[in-house]
Amino acid sequence: MSADGQLVARVGGSVITTVELDQRLADLRSGPLGPRLPKDGTPAGVRLRRWVAQLLASEALLRHETGRSAPSLDHAARTLFERVTADVAVSEAELFRYYRDNLDLWVRPxxxxxxxxxxxxxxxxxxxxxxxxxxxxxxxxxxxxxxxxxxxxxxxxxxxxxxxxxxxxxxxxxxxxxxxGGVLPYEAVRESIHADLLSAARGQAFDDWLASRRAALVHLSPGYEHPGDPSLPDAVHRH
Structure with a gap:
């Protein structure tokens, strides 16, 4: 292994190496949850290593998409979420359909x-x-x-x-x-329905966008695939 480490992933024009991965794992193991983490070299430890590789790739993707201008990763994530979902809307028809199909939620004793x-x-x-x-x-x-x-x-x-x-x-x-008692009228619950459905729609839109950007920009080296990938011999998350 070179001083720069082996390649873990490429994200746009940047690279993640085993040096960064090992440092992040060391930081986690020295933290308050360290004693509860699986040991290196065990099957669970291998999956943890893959999870941390995924985390580093996601962080690099956030920095790539915000042009590295955000003061923190949390700020980058919030900025991207607002930008990507700014035009997401829920129609009045969708709101009323949800109300009509879930009248049991609005029953007031x-x-x-x-x-x-x-x-x-x-x-x-x-x-x-x-x-x-x-x-x-x-x-x-x-x-x-x-x-x-x-x-x-x-x-x-x-x-x-x-x-x-x-x-x-x-x-x-x-x-x-x-x-x-009775069923609350649509007008009385419309705002809460709108808030819930809009939040769900924005979350789905952002998830879809993020998945597409990951597919386009994140290239993981063999051995660092998502821990839930059912093609892996040690996968534990299957459908």
């Missing part, structure tokens, strides 16, 4: 707002007045004890409820408000 108190005996519960009740709580089914929940969800707004006994004691409450 009935909610009831109560103020309640719990006492140790029915006589003490009956003596509770409005000022003795706790702060207002807005609740859905499943958040109260069985018999008390049934009483709350069968009462009309403004009604006093109880005393009702549960394992916690004797409950009394006033029902203040009922918010009917």
């Amino acid at each position: 009935e909610r009831r707002t109560v103020r309640q108190a719990v006492r140790s005996s029915p006589a003490a519960a009956v003596a509770v007045c409005l000022d003795d009740l706790g702060a207002a709580e807005t609740l859905c089914r499943g958040q109260l004890a069985g018999p008390f929940e049934d009483a709350v969800f069968s009462a009309a707004p403004g009604a006093w409820i109880g005393p009702v006994r549960t394992v916690f004691g004797w409950h009394v409450a006033v029902l203040h408000r009922v918010e009917p």
Whole structure:
């Protein structure tokens, strides 16, 4: 091996050598996760070496695509992402189709707002007045004890409820408000759908662009293929 090391990869006009690869591995092994990394020469250690080669190639690709002008690799990645995905958009038809096809995501259960108190005996519960009740709580089914929940969800707004006994004691409450359940309208969830779908679309567009640039610019030496390549004899990630 020469002082410059053997070739690991070519990325555009730059090269990555075993000197850089060994240095990065040494840095990793001297870090906090070093003791947990596989040993050199083991099958897992060989795969780790391939992973680090992939990382170095990706970093070189970022520097190539940003003209080495970015102050950091994180900045380069963010700059490229913004540039590549600037024109990605999601149509109104796509947004509504997603809403329509996933109505179960927008189901809002009935909610009831109560103020309640719990006492140790029915006589003490009956003596509770409005000022003795706790702060207002807005609740859905499943958040109260069985018999008390049934009483709350069968009462009309403004009604006093109880005393009702549960394992916690004797409950009394006033029902203040009922918010009917149902499916949230499209207008109420459009912005959140748009944010989710646009993020996914931008991520896919960037992944596709990055894969195409890697195919065009990254040339790995034999032995440094992606660790998940199913053609490798020691591949462990197969579909």
